[in-house]
Amino acid sequence: MNAEPWQRLHNMWYCKRDLCEMAWPQGTDRMKSCVVAGAAFGGPIATVRNDKVFRAVKGSIQTELQTFTATGQPLGSLPWHYPGLVHMAWTDLDILVCVFSDGVLRTFSPFCESVHFFTIDEQIKQQGGVIQATVSNGVVALVTAKLQVFVNLSVERPLCIRLADPNLKAPPLAMCLLVSHPPPLRFRSASGGSSGVTADEKTPGVIGSSSGRSTGLPDASLLLAPASAGPLLLCRRTSVTPVSIRSDGGEGPYVSLALSRRGTLIAALSSSGAFKVLSAKDIESGTVIDSARIEVRRKPTEVAWVGDDCLAVSVSLPSPSGESQHCLYVGGPASDWLPFQYSSPVHLVAEADGARVISASKAETLQRVSEARESIFAIGSTEAPAMLCYSYERYRQGEAAADESLRSIRSELEGACEAALLAAAEETDHPDRAAVLLNAAVFGAHFLELDQSRSGGPASASEKKAETATGAGGAKAPLPSADSPEDARQRFSGLLAETVRDVRVCTALRQSPIWIPISVAQLRYGTLPVVVQRLMRRRCHLVALRIAEYAGLARSAQEVLEHWGCERVRAASDEESDDAVASQVVAKLRKEAGRLGLPVSFSAVAQAAAKAARPRLATLLVGEEPVSAPKVRMLLKLASHSSAVSHAVGSRDPDLVLECIAALDSMDARAADGVEGLERVAEAVRDLPLASDLFAVFCRRTGQWDRLRLFLEMRNRLSAAGGVTVERAVQRQSVDEQRQGVALALGLFGSHRGSGEGTAQFAHAASMEQIDLLDAQSLLEQRARQKGWRGTPKFVGLSLHQTLRSLICRGEVEEADRMRKNFKVSDSRYWRIKLDALADSEQFDELRNFAFLRSSPVGYEPFLRACERNGALGIAAALVPKLKDQESRDRWAERLGGRQGGSAAGVAGNPFSAALASAAAGDRQGGQGDQGGAGNFFQQLAGFAFRRGGS
Numbered sequence: 001m002n003a004e005p006w007q008r009l010h011n012m013w014y015c016k017r018d019l020c021e022m023a024w025p026q027g028t029d030r031m032k033s034c035v036v037a038g039a040a041f042g043g044p045i046a047t048v049r050n051d052k053v054f055r056a057v058k059g060s061i062q063t064e065l066q067t068f069t070a071t072g073q074p075l076g077s078l079p080w081h082y083p084g085l086v087h088m089a090w091t092d093l094d095i096l097v098c099v100f101s102d103g104v105l106r107t108f109s110p111f112c113e114s115v116h117f118f119t120i121d122e123q124i125k126q127q128g129g130v131i132q133a134t135v136s137n138g139v140v141a142l143v144t145a146k147l148q149v150f151v152n153l154s155v156e157r158p159l160c161i162r163l164a165d166p167n168l169k170a171p172p173l174a175m176c177l178l179v180s181h182p183p184p185l186r187f188r189s190a191s192g193g194s195s196g197v198t199a200d201e202k203t204p205g206v207i208g209s210s211s212g213r214s215t216g217l218p219d220a221s222l223l224l225a226p227a228s229a230g231p232l233l234l235c236r237r238t239s240v241t242p243v244s245i246r247s248d249g250g251e252g253p254y255v256s257l258a259l260s261r262r263g264t265l266i267a268a269l270s271s272s273g274a275f276k277v278l279s280a281k282d283i284e285s286g287t288v289i290d291s292a293r294i295e296v297r298r299k300p301t302e303v304a305w306v307g308d309d310c311l312a313v314s315v316s317l318p319s320p321s322g323e324s325q326h327c328l329y330v331g332g333p334a335s336d337w338l339p340f341q342y343s344s345p346v347h348l349v350a351e352a353d354g355a356r357v358i359s360a361s362k363a364e365t366l367q368r369v370s371e372a373r374e375s376i377f378a379i380g381s382t383e384a385p386a387m388l389c390y391s392y393e394r395y396r397q398g399e400a401a402a403d404e405s406l407r408s409i410r411s412e413l414e415g416a417c418e419a420a421l422l423a424a425a426e427e428t429d430h431p432d433r434a435a436v437l438l439n440a441a442v443f444g445a446h447f448l449e450l451d452q453s454r455s456g457g458p459a460s461a462s463e464k465k466a467e468t469a470t471g472a473g474g475a476k477a478p479l480p481s482a483d484s485p486e487d488a489r490q491r492f493s494g495l496l497a498e499t500v501r502d503v504r505v506c507t508a509l510r511q512s513p514i515w516i517p518i519s520v521a522q523l524r525y526g527t528l529p530v531v532v533q534r535l536m537r538r539r540c541h542l543v544a545l546r547i548a549e550y551a552g553l554a555r556s557a558q559e560v561l562e563h564w565g566c567e568r569v570r571a572a573s574d575e576e577s578d579d580a581v582a583s584q585v586v587a588k589l590r591k592e593a594g595r596l597g598l599p600v601s602f603s604a605v606a607q608a609a610a611k612a613a614r615p616r617l618a619t620l621l622v623g624e625e626p627v628s629a630p631k632v633r634m635l636l637k638l639a640s641h642s643s644a645v646s647h648a649v650g651s652r653d654p655d656l657v658l659e660c661i662a663a664l665d666s667m668d669a670r671a672a673d674g675v676e677g678l679e680r681v682a683e684a685v686r687d688l689p690l691a692s693d694l695f696a697v698f699c700r701r702t703g704q705w706d707r708l709r710l711f712l713e714m715r716n717r718l719s720a721a722g723g724v725t726v727e728r729a730v731q732r733q734s735v736d737e738q739r740q741g742v743a744l745a746l747g748l749f750g751s752h753r754g755s756g757e758g759t760a761q762f763a764h765a766a767s768m769e770q771i772d773l774l775d776a777q778s779l780l781e782q783r784a785r786q787k788g789w790r791g792t793p794k795f796v797g798l799s800l801h802q803t804l805r806s807l808i809c810r811g812e813v814e815e816a817d818r819m820r821k822n823f824k825v826s827d828s829r830y831w832r833i834k835l836d837a838l839a840d841s842e843q844f845d846e847l848r849n850f851a852f853l854r855s856s857p858v859g860y861e862p863f864l865r866a867c868e869r870n871g872a873l874g875i876a877a878a879l880v881p882k883l884k885d886q887e888s889r890d891r892w893a894e895r896l897g898g899r900q901g902g903s904a905a906g907v908a909g910n911p912f913s914a915a916l917a918s919a920a921a922g923d924r925q926g927g928q929g930d931q932g933g934a935g936n937f938f939q940q941l942a943g944f945a946f947r948r949g950g951s
Contacts, residue, residue, distance in 0.1 A: 151177075226253065255271050262308060312355045344360040376389055533556070602624040632659070
């Protein structure tokens with residue numbers, strides 16, 4: 001069944017397969033006159049005219065960027081007006097990255113559509129521009145004319161860092177970009193957000209990602225090969241490490257560096273033809289894993305790894321006829337090389353399981369022959385997999401002796417079946433051959449199950465004894481087998497299903513119009529979700545959806561549907577009405593999503609419609625969005641503020657409502673005076689009390705007091721606006737500012753005086769009194785400075801209660817009495833303030849005189865508590881007889897006696913004289929008492945007015 005010639009390379013077999021004939025457009029030899037970039041995993045090919053190569057003009061002289069499938073079928077073209085191309089390469093997600101000498105980076109889709117465009121860093125222009133660049137794992141490294149090294153950690157936006165100075169004397173001969181933690185494979189979705197492989201759709205070996213690894217920015221370093229003999233240079237952000245590689249013939253200079261597709265090995269080729277293989281993980285040590293030598297002294301045009309086993313070196317050599325002879329050398333182990341000749345230059349693309357060779361006439365693949373294929377297709381092979389296939393062929397021919405071949409490999413039948421499956425996975429370019437191998441594996445599996453069922457039959461007594469154990473309660477239970485027939489059957493069934501799935505997918509991808517010649521090994525390394533994303537980029541939505549459905553990738557299927565909707569909206573012509581396009585998109589997405597049982601997001605499609613300058617279509621589509629959050633955000637982008645707030649309130653999600661308000665607030669901030677923005681907010685929340693209250697909370701927490709006051713005034717909530725004004729005034733430091741704030745609140749409260757609203761009338765009166773209090777406090781501070789009161793008294797901002805207390809504590813009782821009279825403080829309230837202030841300030845003589853001045857309007861228990869609190873027990877004992885009822889007198893007599901440590905009998909015998917004597921000897925200096933419970937006027941008034949301000 002084997003048709004490809006195998007060639008021996010050291011102790012391994014290699015084969016070169018023809019993938020396809022290249023269908024290049026006629027008229028030019030692209031491999032000679034163009035810069036060529038091929039994408040891995042059977043990806044597209046990009047070409048653009050090489051300005052350094054002379055070409056005779058044929059037809060149009062307009063330079064174009066052109067993209068093709070892996071078979072040379074045209075995908076797209078773009079007029080090329082960008083001089084100074086330094087490097088062009090594809091990412092693993094089929095994004096074409098172009099780096100220019102002026103430090104500009106441009107990216108294009110497979111259809112030559114511009115995706116990103118930005119300047120990497122302004123320092124690059126100051127460094128004379130870019131002279132060399134390379135791209136790996138979505139990271140760009142470049143060398144400037146002044147021999148400084150920069151790395152940009154993304155191909156979507158500028159994230160540039162400058163590496164340490166390598167002190168180069170000349171441009172490096174080669175460089176290799178090492179990304180220690182590459183970001184996971186992601187693609188830019190139609191809505192502009194990033195989408196990636198989810199946890200349930202990951203497979204070990206996914207390109208650029210690993211389980212449990214951070215998805216943050218990668219850590220990139222650059223390995224440089226200096227032009228002079230010496231060690232390689234490993235450049236990092238803060239250091240440059242020499243990497244010494246010694247050999248018999250001296251060290252360097254190294255003219256080429258190649259990183260394997262899996263990022264584990266680095267090949268360094270010196271000018272003398274010596275190859276050194278290093279480990280990328282232990283590059284600093286310079287340990288040589290393997291070495292080889294090639295007898296070609298010219299610098300190769302390209303060097304690429306063939307899997308992780310050997311190297312492919314492309315060299316152009318002069319011929320006697322004057323034409324260049326293009327040679328490809330494949331090898332490395334034990335310095336063994338296989339030569340291949342071509343009539344035109346070739347382009348090499350390193351793959352996970354080999355290398356792709358693109359020439360002017362055809363595309364080929366170089367691969368190592370696996371052990372499974374070798375055991376089956378090797379000439380004269382009698383190994384178990386070969387015997388299994390031979391037995392199956394005899395069975396197909398109807399020969400009864402087919403069982404004879406199986407009997408000889410019965411002990412190796414399970415391994416033979418698995419080898420047949422592995423070989424079938426490598427025959428995707430020969431579907432008939434793959435089908436034969438799959439059927440042979442299934443054929444052998446039937447006998448495998450039969451043998452296992454027989455081995456699991458009745459056993460001898462000794463075998464039964466060995467296979468049983470005593471369980472709990474003395475019961476006999478069979479011991480579990482390490483590899484039971486059921487386990488083997490399940491393992492084979494899973495491997496068979498996976499192999500059939502992957503072979504079917506790879507076969508479908510090789511068909512028209514997709515033309516992606518990807519192998520099963522590449523598919524498994526890149527994962528199915530990534531393949532689905534690449535198909536979406538190629539606008540092969542039907543195939544992508546079928547693959548996602550077939551493989552059970554729900555997330556990928558949902559992304560395919562949304563991406564199709566976006567592309568359908570973008571492709572809609574001006575003649576198509578918005579209603580027709582919306583109805584078609586909604587019907588299609590609902591039908592497919594319902595069939596697959598998947599949710600679908602219409603907000604992403606609506607955003608694509610908005611970017612296509614069709615706002616009405618976007619509004620129609622976003623109305624179908626079932627999830628509140630994306631629907632509200634899209635409505636905000638469409639300037640449907642009232643609708644957005646209404647849907648946010650209807651979702652009963654306060655965070656979403658606040659997000660709406662914050663978005664409106666950011667729009668309002670762009671207004672010249674803020675009034676226009678406030679009108680927009682007021683209109684949006686006009687009939688939504690919940691949103692109105694949340695906006696008030698938002699303004700409070702962000703300190704936007706003036707905007708909140710204006711908003712409340714627009715809502716005709718004048719009392720609440722007055723409360724906010726008072727609350728703002730309390731935070732002012734200046735007396736004039738506080739007075740102005742209260743005066744403004746006074747006007748707001750006054751607007752409701754005639755409406756019969758009690759709260760507004762009270763707030764109006766209280767505001768007038770507060771203005772008077774501020775004036776009085778200001779005069780007190782002036783008088784204190786004139787009379788030289790001790791300390792620096794501060795009265796402005798205190799409540800009336802605190803002001804009276806402060807005056808009494810300072811001994812300014814006359815000033816306190818005058819203020820009490822002016823503000824009409826009641827006797828009971830003033831007596832409580834005064835007695836607490838006298839006691840706490842230890843003015844005990846004044847306190848005694850005040851207590852015996854006249855009958856107390858608050859009783860004498862407040863005096864007793866104040867004296868007890870401050871240790872004036874003598875005065876307290878003298879006041880006990882003034883209590884009205886005997887029970888209170890007895891209680892306080894016992895309480896005061898206990899404070900002095902006297903016995904109950906002694907206190908009962910002569911309580912007052914004992915208390916007076918002990919108080920005279922033990923009056924202690926007073927402590928600090930409480931400051932009263934009146935609280936701050938501003939806080940009380942603002943809170944009261946806002947709570948009862950009404951709507």
